[in-house]
Amino acid sequence: MAVARILFPMPLPEPFDYAVPEDLDVEEGSYVAAPLGKHQRLGIVVEMLGDEAAEGRTLKAVSEVYPTPPMTKAMRDFLAFAARYTVSHPGHLLSMALRARAGLLPSATETVFTATGETPPRMTEARAKVLDVMAAADDPMTAAQIAEAAGVSSGVVRGLAEAGALRATDVPTDPPFPPVNPDLPGATLTAEQAEAATELCAAVREDIFHTFLIDGVTGSGKTEVYFEAIAETLRGDPEAQVLVLLPEIALTQAILSRFTARFGAAPAPWHSGLSDKERRRTWRETAHGRARIVIGARSALFLPFRKLKLIIVDEEHDGSFKQEDGVTYHARDMSVMRGKLEEAVVVLASATPALETVVNAEMGRYTRLKLSARPGAARLPDVELVDLRADPPAKGMWLSSRLVHEMRATLAAGEQTLLFLNRRGYAPLVICKACGERLKTPGTENWLTEHRYTNRLVCHVTGYSILKPQMCPHCGAADSLMGVGPGVERVAEEVRVLMPHARIEIFSSDTAQGGDATRGIVERMENGEIDVLIGTQIVAKGHNFPNLTLVGVVDADSGMKGGDLRAGERTYQLLSQVAGRAGRAERPGRALVQTYAPDNPAMLALADGDRDGFLQIERDVRAELGLPPFGRLAAVILSAPSAEMVDQAARDVAALAPNGQGIELFGPAPAPITVLRGRHRRRFLVKSPRNVDLSAYMSAWLGKIKLPAAVRMSVDIDPYSFL
Known part of the structure; x- marks a missing residue:
């Protein structure tokens, strides 16, 4: 009897061996069900062993093979590689590949009806309504859909089918996608x-x-x-x-x-x-x-x-x-x-x-x-830095006089403006004017963001949300809570005052929840139904608005804060993408970038259109410090219910770090978000030369670690976030 080695989408130490009954057609990559403990579990056959592997062993048997083509060897190899590289359990990677397990079975079917053109022997008002609905229908419909549209019972539909006026057909509830045609003509290329x-x-x-x-x-x-x-x-x-x-x-x-x-x-x-x-x-x-x-x-x-x-x-x-x-x-x-x-x-x-x-x-x-160029008459927008030290906004406002002037001129010309600010809500910080308390998410150090349209305070890290209190929860003062700093809602409020006749909308993950909402905003912008669109980074990517000629960046400096090694690069990329939304048709575009740091290399490169020069500066700095892509990084974050517990765990973990040629270990140190969801966090950063197998080093280190049940650990190879 052949033996199948099965990997389950669970954090188990290794694949398990199972006997393959002769009546089951099992091969490497097969999706199978097999008993694990008291339950039948879905797994993947990662290896088939010969009959000799079963000799002298009592093995449980594979129970079922799913009617799905086996997972390819390339896919299995990819999951194994990803597990090794990310220092993750192979079962976790397999779980990511099985996120829609109902797809392993064939689609269920449902009965739909079409009109045959025959007239039933007995016609009633209800039957006439059904036939009218079917005459106007473009596609087959279920009995429930027809009954709802006609305002009758499903029995009327079935009666018409029995009388020959409707034809019943069983179709998959999940039909195949329509075929694509690669031979349709594409755009005329430059x-x-x-x-x-x-x-x-x-x-x-x-x-x-x-x-x-x-x-x-x-x-x-x-x-x-x-x-x-x-x-x-x-x-x-x-x-x-x-x-x-x-x-x-x-x-x-x-x-x-x-x-x-x-x-x-x-x-x-x-x-x-x-x-x-x-x-x-x-x-x-x-x-x-x-x-x-x-x-x-x-x-x-x-x-x-x-x-x-x-x-x-x-x-x-x-x-x-x-x-x-x-x-x-x-x-x-x-x-x-x-x-x-x-x-x-x-x-x-x-x-x-x-x-x-x-x-x-x-x-x-x-x-x-x-x-290197846009096709046709379109050309890249001119980018101008607005030095907020020389041209600050009015008190309590966030838009400079230069930007406001250009927005009004754009509106008068019948063109569109995009204002970019990568902060959701009304204000990113809420404080009490009486006692100075900054409202935070319980159990964290995260500030609550005010959303004035919903009158809620929201944490964008944890999802925590409450109605805005009438009194300060710290000192009890009434009507003392005040939003500090701008979010897209506050900028929209300012624009409504400055340009009362403009049609204004906000484009963020709060206003574009789901595909229909997103499509609606994009279509209204494309159709010229919006004069000023105010958005977060969701507006920066891929959209093509022909009548958009002015982009205003409200706060270009916000992405430069913190210790992120990619902060400058990320800021340049985002602002360049935002500016690039302007002037994508015949009308020329321009971008005004408000900044308090016009001498920053990222800002100068943006204004000069000198991307390669900026990248050379970034390259030189990272090469000097041995940072990616000239070196490698890994991060380890420990968290525990108390600072004392996580500090002790961090000392224990640090003591187990192996020696490695060229490996540098930094930390433990408090993570930038020191407390999150009531858990205290400590962070290690590991740096290695490019030619070192950092994943293998991390795997060897983690293999030595035994943590208390209350302490959690996460590992990030090639971290992008330094929180």
């Missing part, structure tokens, strides 16, 4: 775009692993270029699949219409905003190879593709590709590894590529494709 597309298409035809960087200014047509690579991939192999990763759900919604126009059908979506039904549909269709194009957020990288031949990471610089909770990973870097294992082409696209990506391109690991 010579520069066509050259880049030709090189991508040639690599796709070679059917080998290759990584490209499309380095193009905002509005240069990066999407149209990689559309050609998608079309070539789908044309060249009827089984090939394509994955497109985007950093934001809002961006996913915005680009779906472009995919539909280019390929005749929308791609299969995958992101946290989907319903369980939508997720299981995408998972099932991807696993069976029927979803040819999948577009989604970072977790789409863990979908079980049958034949993944092209991976595109759009806005590859974006920090949203870094997963901070649970298994910590960077989807951009993991995409390159998955592409290597799948022998697929990987395309990274950005107007402001990460320094790590630029260095990889310059060292020859990636092929760089430059797009």
Whole structure:
């Protein structure tokens, strides 16, 4: 009897061996059910052993094989690599690949009805209503849908079916996605775009692993270029699949219409905003190879593709590709590894590529494709720094006279303005005027943000939310709580006073909750129904508003605070992306950037359009300090209910750190967010040379550690957040 080695999506020490009954068709990669303890558990066969492995052993037997194509070897190897690299348990990685387990089974069916054109022998008023509904229907409908639309009972529908006036058909509740057509005509490409597309298409035809960087200014047509690579991939192999990763759900919604126009059908979506039904549909269709194009957020990288031949990471610089909770990973870097294992082409696209990506391109690991200009009459916006030391806003206001003047002129010209401030709500801090108390989330050091539209105080780290108190919870003073600093709601309030006739909307995760809300704001902006759009970073990526000619950055300095090694780079990227929303059609655009630090290298580079010069400064600093991409980092965070407990645990953990050549250990030290959800936090930072296997070092260290039950530990290889 053959033996299957099964990995379960659980934190178990290793795969377990099971006997395979002769009547079950089991192979490596099969999705199976097997007894584990008192329950049947879903698992993956990671290895098949010969009959000799069962000799002398009493093994439980595999119970069931799911009717899903086996997980490919490339996918299994990818999960194993990701587990080693992130110092995570393989079962946790497998769990990420099984997030829609209902997709393992075939779709359930439902009965729908269509009109046959026959007239029933007996006609009643209710039957007439049903036939009227069916005459106007474009698609088949269920009995419940028909009955609701006609205002009758479902029995009337069934009676018409029995009489031959309606035809009943059983169809899947999760139908396949409409087929895409790679042969539809694409946009007319410029010579520069066509050259880049030709090189991508040639690599796709070679059917080998290759990584490209499309380095193009905002509005240069990066999407149209990689559309050609998608079309070539789908044309060249009827089984090939394509994955497109985007950093934001809002961006996913915005680009779906472009995919539909280019390929005749929308791609299969995958992101946290989907319903369980939508997720299981995408998972099932991807696993069976029927979803040819999948577009989604970072977790789409863990979908079980049958034949993944092209991976595109759009806005590859974006920090949203870094997963901070649970298994910590960077989807951009993991995409390159998955592409290597799948022998697929990987395309990274950005107007402001990460320094790590630029260095990889310059060292020859990636092929760089430059797009230096916008097509047609569109040109890059002029960027001007507004020195708030010389032109401060009026007292209690946040917009300088220069920016207000330009906004009014833009409105008078019938054009649109975008104001950018990366702070949600009305005010980022609420204090008591009587006693000076700063309102914080219970059990943390996080300030509560005032949201005036909902009259709530919200913590954007933990999600804690309360109605705004009438009295100070510390001293009891009435009506003493005051918001300090601007959020997008306060800026909107100011604009309404300054420009009372302007049509103003806020675009943030508070106002764009879900795909419909996001699409609504984007469509109103595209249709010219908004004069001033005030938004957080959600507005900075991928949107194309033809009548937007002015961008105003309210507080350009906010991202420069703290000890983040990428603070300058991240600020430059974000502000450059925001400024790039202006002037994307025939009308020229301009951007005004309000700052108290106009001499900062990031601000000077933004005003001069000197991205390469800025990156050279960043490169020199990081090379000098041995920081990424010229060195490697890992972070360890310990947390416990008390400061004394976490300090003792940190001392114990530090004592177990192995010696390693070139390894530097910093800490333990209080984390920047010292108390979170009632737990005290301490942080280690580990630095190593680039050629050291830092994951192996961390694994060896963690293998020695035994923590008290109340102490928790998290590990982050290549940290992006330093909180």
